[in-house]
Amino acid sequence: MPTRNDAYALMTKHVKNESLQKHMLSVEAAMRAYARKYGEDEELWAMTGLLHDCDYEEYPDxxxxxxxxxxxxxxDGYDERIIYAILAHNDLNLATHPRTDLLSKGLYACDEITGMITATTLVRPNKSIxxxxxxxxxKKMKAKxxxxxxxxxxxxxxxxxxxxxxxxHIAFVIQAMTEVADTLGLAGTTEARQEAAS
Incomplete structure (x- = not known):
């Protein structure tokens, strides 16, 4: 089974867009946190999050x-459970890959919410999660x-x-993303960080 480093290398090989990379890192963090909560395999869940959109930049159809x-x-020899969950998060595959297992449900639940949390954070004055x-x-969800x-x-x-x-769910994912805020570029502006530290 490939390692997290292998998964990261695969992701960055195919995804050059920084926002998309950060989205996948956000989903990785949320999935890792949910795996811990449910007593599941953290590495398996985290890699599922990290890789779920690895083909999207080159194959958006x-x-x-x-x-x-x-x-x-x-x-590359990845676990079939990871592959199944990634296929299941695309609704077009539901006939063959229904979301019946916890891993698939977790990925689907974490995917869109991380985007909404990121967007909400970036319009805050301090740009910090x-x-x-x-x-x-x-409130932002209601704004069309x-x-x-x-x-x-x-x-x-x-x-x-x-x-x-x-x-x-929103609170849980905010907490998971807060733990890796620096990596996600959501730790706030330099000015805001200096102000908080003083």
Missing amino acids: LHEHTQIAADWLRA QGLEVSSVR GFAAGVNREDLVKGAEELNVDLNE
């Missing part, structure tokens, strides 16, 4: 997206023009499929 990634991951409130994220790329229905459906309260 939803009929190809995840199918190409599955081929790459199989060729530290202290971000669930209510702020919920805001973060238009984030599918609100998928976001709500993801929490439902995972059987978690949406507010609790």
Whole structure:
């Protein structure tokens, strides 16, 4: 089984867009946290998050997206559970890959919410995820023009499929992302950090 370093190298080989890389790192952090909560394999869950969109930059067509990634991951000897969950997070594959296992449900639930949390953080004056409130994220979810790329229905459906309260889910993912805020570029502006430190 490839290591996390192998997974990161594969991801960065195919994904050059920094925002997309950070999205995948966000999902990795959220998935790792949920694995810990559920007593599941942290590395397996984290790698699923890290790799879930590894083909998206080169193959954005939803009929190809995840199918190409599955081929790459199989060729490199990744666990079939990772491949299944990645295929299952694309709704076009649900006939063959329904989200019936916890790993698939976790990935689907973490995917869109990380995007909404990131977008909400970046419009804050200090650009820091530290202290971000669930209510702020919920408010932005209602704003139609805001973060238009984030599918609100998928976001709500993801929490439902995972059987978690949406507010609790948002709070949980904010906490997971806060732990790697520097890596995600969500630790705030230099000025804000200096102010907080003084």
